[in-house]
Amino acid sequence: MKTVGQIIRAARQQRSFSVEQLSHLTKIDAKYIDAIESDHYFNLPSETFAKGFIRNLSQRLGLNPDELVAIYRRDYRQPDRARKTRSHPKISIPGISSQVLPFFLGGIVFIIYLIFQFRAILTPPKLEISRPASASVLVSPIEIEGNTAIDATVYVNEDTQVKPDSTGHFLARINLPVGQTILEIKSINRFSRTSSQNISVTIISK
Numbered sequence: 001m002k003t004v005g006q007i008i009r010a011a012r013q014q015r016s017f018s019v020e021q022l023s024h025l026t027k028i029d030a031k032y033i034d035a036i037e038s039d040h041y042f043n044l045p046s047e048t049f050a051k052g053f054i055r056n057l058s059q060r061l062g063l064n065p066d067e068l069v070a071i072y073r074r075d076y077r078q079p080d081r082a083r084k085t086r087s088h089p090k091i092s093i094p095g096i097s098s099q100v101l102p103f104f105l106g107g108i109v110f111i112i113y114l115i116f117q118f119r120a121i122l123t124p125p126k127l128e129i130s131r132p133a134s135a136s137v138l139v140s141p142i143e144i145e146g147n148t149a150i151d152a153t154v155y156v157n158e159d160t161q162v163k164p165d166s167t168g169h170f171l172a173r174i175n176l177p178v179g180q181t182i183l184e185i186k187s188i189n190r191f192s193r194t195s196s197q198n199i200s201v202t203i204i205s206k
Contacts, residue, residue: 004054004072005039011061012037015167025167026056033057041076048109050076059150062166125149126168127187127195134199140206141175148187148195155186176203 002010012022019037023030032053035043044050051069058065129146132138144156147168154162154170164170181203186196 001071003039003075004068005037007063007068007071008033008054008057008061009037011063015061017061022057022060026053026060028053028056039075041072046109047076060167121191122193124193124195125152125187125189127154127185127197129185129197129199132183132199132201135201136199137202137204140178140203141173142201142203144172144174144183144185146170146185149189152187152189155188157184175206176201178203178206 012019017025019030019033022028023033026033032044035041036050036053036057041047041050044053050072054068054072055065057063058068125148127146127148129144131145132142146154148154148164148170150164150166150168152164152168154164154172156162156172156174160172160174162170162172179202181201183199183201184196185199186194188194
């Protein structure tokens with residue numbers, strides 16, 4: 001049965017992404033993506049981060065995050081496998097007993113998680129339009145293509161709505177009247193944060 005690393009590498013290569021491109025899309029350091037694809041989990045900060053990275057990569061590559069995390073748990077917890085993680089020395093923090101330490105570390109992880117969540121709430125989604133270019137002369141109907149956050153919804157001129165795929169790519173086709181038109185393209189995420197662009201195009205025929 002394939003490992004998490006083999007599945008992620010195959011999906012990345014199928015989409016023709018380099019490790020650096022996938023790192024840019026997911027904001028995960030390329031060295032951690034290499035570690036996951038090589039099943040070298042001991043190179044990751046912690047098991048919690050490993051699961052988070054696997055979920056993020058799975059969503060970007062159109063894979064099932066829960067299935068890959070389950071495979072990761074299966075392999076990670078088998079000490080006799082060649083992919084066995086290195087044993088780490090016990091952490092000792094002065095003034096904190098070994099019984100309290102797990103709760104202390106769990107609290108730190110939870111705080112980090114909250115910081116990432118608040119960042120997601122406050123940050124508007126990215127919105128990159130690959131076509132049409134501004135000042136284009138086109139024939140209706142036209143196609144609007146670009147990339148945004150995977151949890152966002154894209155609106156064109158308020159009346160056309162499209163959801164991006166699992167990589168954030170979106171494509172909309174609309175009819176426009178002859179003449180000059182301003183396209184108002186908005187991306188709104190689940191926290192109602194908005195990014196927008198206005199693109200001027202000229203329609204010469206339908």
